[in-house]
Amino acid sequence: MTSLPCNAVNIDTPLILTTEPRNLKRAFLVLGFFVLISLGSFAVDHRFIYFSAYLWFGFIYGMSLQYGRFCMASAIRDLFAVGVPRMAVGIMIAVVLFSLISAYVTVAGKSTFHPSPIGLYSVIGGLIFGIGMVYTGGCASGSLYKTGEGSIAALLVVLSLSFTQAFLVDAGGWLNHLVPSGWTESALAKNLPAVITPTDGWYDQFLAGYVWNLTATTMGELLGFTGIVSAAFIGNSLVNAIIPAVLILVAIYLRWYRKGYLRGNEAQYRGLSTELAGYWSMITASKRTAIAGLVLGVAAGLHMWVMQGLQHRLGIANAGELLAGMGFTDGLSIQDTVFDPGYFYITTQEAQGAAWIIQKLGFNVMDSIFFGLDNGVPNPLLNPVLWMSISLVGGAAVMALLNNEFKLKMPTPEIATWAIFGGILMGIGARVGLGCNIGAFFATVTNGDPSGWLFGLGMTIGGFIGVKFFNWWIERKMAKDMALFDL
């Protein structure tokens, strides 16, 4: 065994220099695979560069997430479970940075973002998602990067939430009886194409009969800013992201960090200067997390810029046009579109992947709004956003290999059960909330969309509930073992 220095908090693992030779080889193999995909697809058709853009940003996200062990489940769960604010701090750093870059991208006319409607559904979806992510041990992006580390439990989570979504968005039958009549009438009144059956399916009626009636806006618009610069920087970034993030960090400092920081240093207490030093200490406590937050924030903003630029260059508004132009029309929505957000997003493309499989088993999902009207179900090999998810796993694998942290781990039956059950909750929560920790929280709050904070509130409440349950569960299990000893 190797002894490590007892620097308890900042475990900085040096890269490459200490990478075991076989891990270095494997890392290059993974990287080489994605390079081959990019070059090969470009050689077939230059328009695949649009896919490669998603791929390489996904790769960067994967490397950053694994390096910083970035996980929103950890951010909420570890606060309540073990009083550790490290990840919550990292998330808020990324929120602040990405919001500034998003504002710049917006002012430059390169933003691809569209706000979500504001409603209670965000809180409910976030709550269900939050409970689920505590049970699984990772959020949506966290589960993807942990899959890259070799965790089969994390892969089970991804599969579970994918198939849950695919079934949920098209499920009718007895679920139709749970739909308020007002939703049904409102969905009917939308005069959707006949091939979409909006009154047969809980989710169709949820969307067309409820969500579509709500208002979507940004904080810049809400506050009445007419200039694009003031709307983006003051409304969207400062008011919607930076101020709430700073206040959340103050609350975290006061509740979870201050006591430990001041312990043993009461004699040196100097009032505000000590408190500010403590606040700064909390923000810089984990170098890896801070660096990862910085890289994620910058990359996410650059991603929007690049995708918008490519859309201009290729003369398209949606990747569906690219696919049609290349002769791939199978799986496009009736509007000839596919899911193409133009920024960091998770869960929808995984749902598409699962839907493609269940279609092969004979299920028709193209009569749903989610797939048939909006996102389509393209072949996974021709789904640009799914390329991003797969390369996220690859990027995480490379970073894990460089850190000698890659290990194929089979879950215990208990962990597998939690992974599947929690994944189901995450799938339901993601669809009800119109996204996950990335699409419904991170991407929204940083682009001035206040609905993101509603989802975040729901996630926090759900995380609290999940932790309470796990505390009880583990206490019960340990009591059996503890009883054998004189404790």
Place this chain on the structure above:
Amino acid sequence: MAVKFAKLNEGNYVLDVQGYVCPHPQLYTKKGLEKLKQGETLELIFDNPSSGESIAAMCQAEGNEIVAQEKEAGKTTMHWHIRKS
């Protein structure tokens, strides 16, 4: 592989949470340390890298000392020795 908590000898315990992912290692470690008396040590065996940083931060916040950290060669399994403050 089930969680194993055992007494090695007077004042020394071992908690093996190999095969468990977040949040199990963190929660079991917290619960285990709560049961120990001041000065007693817990050998924690785990193989989930992301749990490590949370456990380290938790120990620092609560004043528990990580007296040794060892890694099994070629594996992700870690052995941490934590002394209850």
